Amino acid sequence: MEKKDKNISAMSTPAIGEAGFTGDWRDMRPVINHGKCIPSVKNKPACYLCWLYCPEGVIKTGIPVEIDLNYCKGCGICAEECPAKAITMVSEGG
Amino acid sequence: MAEVQIMTGNTAAATAAKLCQVQVVSAYPITPQTSVTETLSQFIESGELKAEYVRVESEHSAMTVCISASTVGARVFTSTSSHGLLYMHEQLHWAAGSRLPIVMCCVNRGVGAPWSIFNDQQDSISQRDTGWIQFYCRDNQEIIDTVIQAYRIAEEVYAPVMVCYDGFVLSHTMMPVCIPDAEMVASFLPPYKPHTILSPDNPYNINPVLFPGMRKNSAGILCDGYMEMRYKLQEALEKARDVIIATGIKYSKLTGRDYSEMLWRYKTDDAEVILTGMGSIATEATVAVDQLRQKGIKAGVIGVRVFRPFPRIAVQQALKNAQAIIVLEKAISYGFEGALCSDIKAALYGTGINPPLHNFIAGLGGRDVKAREISEAVQASLTEMKNKNAQNKTIWINCRK
C-alpha cells in the first residue's frame, strides 16, 4: 500500500533543492580563472569575497574555489565583486 | 470536595481556565467578556495560577499569541466577544488549520453597525465555518463544566473549541455554581500532548505554502496537498461527536451532572411541539413550555449544546415525533433564515420527519424576550401552521415591523 504521511497540519522538513536543481534557472554560468583567483594564486586561504557575497551559499572556500553549478542561479554577483576579476559569466547557450 | 459558590458566568469561565492549569493566557478587553480576563489577571498576579499572561494590543494578537504558544506546547486560553471575535476571524481559521487545541470563551454579544453591547449570538454564529468546535451554554454551571470538558476534547481531536455563552444574561448574572475540585479536574484532564512541538530539536517549517497537488518529501513519501489537509480537519470535527459524548459521559460520572448528549431535553417525552435553540434562549423556552402546558399544549424543549460538529443524528432522533417545531435564534443569516434553523432542516432532509417548522428570530441586540412572548408566539404559530402555505416561515419576535 502507498505510504501516507501522518501530518495533521502542514509542516515541512529541511532538504537541499526544495525548488529542484536551481542551476537550471541560469542563462549565464560563472567560470573561474584560477590563474587570477587569489586563493589559487597565493595557494592559501584568502579573499573569498565570492563566497561572502553569494546569495545562495553555493561557493566552497577551498583551493581552488569551487561553485556548485547544480544550484548556482547564475546571478553574477560573484563576477561583479571579485577584486581580481577572476570570474567571468559565460552564456549557457554558447 | 466540590464546593458551591454564587458567581457570574465570567467568573465561572475564568475559574474553569484556572482549574485546567492553563499555561498561557492572552486577551484584550471587550464588553461583556472583560471580567473573564480581569479575573484571570487576579489569579495570575496573586500566584493562584502559574501562567504567562500576555496583555496584547488587540484580539487579533490575542488569538495569535494563543496559536504560537500552543505550537510550542503550552495549554492556552482566551476569551472575547462580538467585534473582538470578528477581529480574530482570520486567526480563527489559522488556529483550526494548524490543528491547535485552543479553548476560547465567546461571551455572545450583538455586532455593529450600529453598536450594541447587548446579547445576541450573531458574533459566534458568523464564525461557524472557521473549523472550530462550538458549544453553547445554558447557565453558569454549564460554563464551568463545558470549559473543562473543552480542553479534553480539543486535545484529543486537535481542534480548537469555542465555548459560547450569552452576554449579561449569563456573563454578569450570579448563579450558584458547583466548582469541581482541582484533583478531580487533574484526573479528568491529562497533560496537553501537542501533535507537533516546534523546537530547535524539530526544525519544521510549520504552515508553509501548499500547492493544490500532493508533493513528495525528501524521503520520497507523497505528502498531502491543501485539500487533504482540509479533509483531515473535516474528519476531525466529524469524529469529535464521539469524543464529545465519551468525554461528557466520563465527566457526568465524576460530577453527577449529565453531559452524555450533545442535546439536552425538557419535558420532551410526550411533547408534540418542540421548541429548540441554543444557550439562554433555550432556558427561557423551558418557562414558555410550562406556560404552554398549562394551556394544554404538549410542548417540550431540545437545547442544542453543540453547534459544530452539528449533532445531526441526535437532532433527527429528538425531533422524530414532533408535530411542530419552533427554532428560536438570536442570530440570522441575512437574506434567508437562522443558521440553526437551516441546519435542523438539513438534518431532517430525507428522513421523512417533515412537520411544520417556524423560525423565531428573537432578542437581537439584547431585545428582551420573555417566556410569555415566546409562548404566545408559539400559540400563534400553531394556529398559522394549520394553513398549508404557512408551514415554513421566519418570524421576528417582539419587533415592530
Added chain:
Amino acid sequence: MPENLFKINKEEYMLPGNRSCQGCGLSLSYRYALKALRENTILTLPACCLTVLHGLYPTTSVTIPCLNCTFASTAASAAGLVAGLNATGKTDTTVVAFAGDGGTFDMGIQALSGAAERGTDFIFVCYDNEGYMNTGTQRSSATPMGAITTTTPILTKEQHKKDMLKIMEAHDIAYIATTSPAYPIDLYDKFVKAKRIKGTRYMQICVPCPPGWGYPPRDTVKIARLAIETGVFVLFEMENGKFRFTGRSKSLAEKGNRLPLINYIERQDRFKKISEEQLSLLQKFTDNKWNEYLKKAEG
C-alpha cells in the same frame, strides 16, 4: 581580504536550491542573519518573500524551526512563542520575527508596537525592499518618493518613505540596528550582538530587489553599497537609546564624502520617471535625515 571573514560561522542554515530570485538581496542578508542566529532559535514569518524562500510543503530550505503566521500578526506570533517557551520552561531559545516592509511599516505595525511596548524578549527583523515585492511590486509606506510601482505606475510615489526607525526609537527598546547585504560581516556582527541582548531588538535591513527595483541581478551588492554611500540608508546601532554610526556610514560621517543621490537613482528603472523636483526633494529628505543622525551621534 577581510580578515574577520574567517570568524563567520561556516554552517549554512539556508540551503541551496531554494526559491529566492536570482541575485536576491534578501537571500544574501538572510544567509548571514541565520549564520549569526544559529542553533537554538525559532523563527516566525508572515506571508512574504521569505515564505517563498522557505519553500513549498513538505520541504523547506531552512534548517532553523519556523512558524508561519498571518500578515498582521508577526510580532504577536513572536510574543506567543516567547510566552509558550517561558511557560514550558524553555527559556534559552531566541525568538526571531522576520517581516518585509509591508509586514512591518504597514500591516504589522500594530502588533510590533504592542510587542515592543511590552518589552517582549525577541528580535524583530524588517527586511526592507521598499514595496510589496512578493505580490509583484506595489507601493508600501516604505517606498521612496519618485519610485514607480504597479500601484503608482504613472505618477510614481508622491510621498516620502515612513521613518520606521524613528518609530521604533520612540519605543525605547533595548537595541536597534540597521544592516545591509553590501556589508555581510557588519550584518553578521550585529545579529550576533542582538542575540546576546535581552528585551526587544529591532533590526532593519536595506534589501535591494532586482525585479522590483529594476536592475540586473549581478548589481545587488553594488546597489546596496550605493544606498549606504549616498546616505539614503544609514548604518548605525542604538543601544539603550545611545546612537552610533557603524561601518561605512561611520567613515562617511567622519569624512563628509557622501555621494549625490543621483548615483544611486540612475541605476534603477523604478526611478526612471522621477521628476527634477522629486529628485531634489528626495535629496533634501536624505540630507535632513543624515543631519539628524549627525546630531544624534554628537549625543
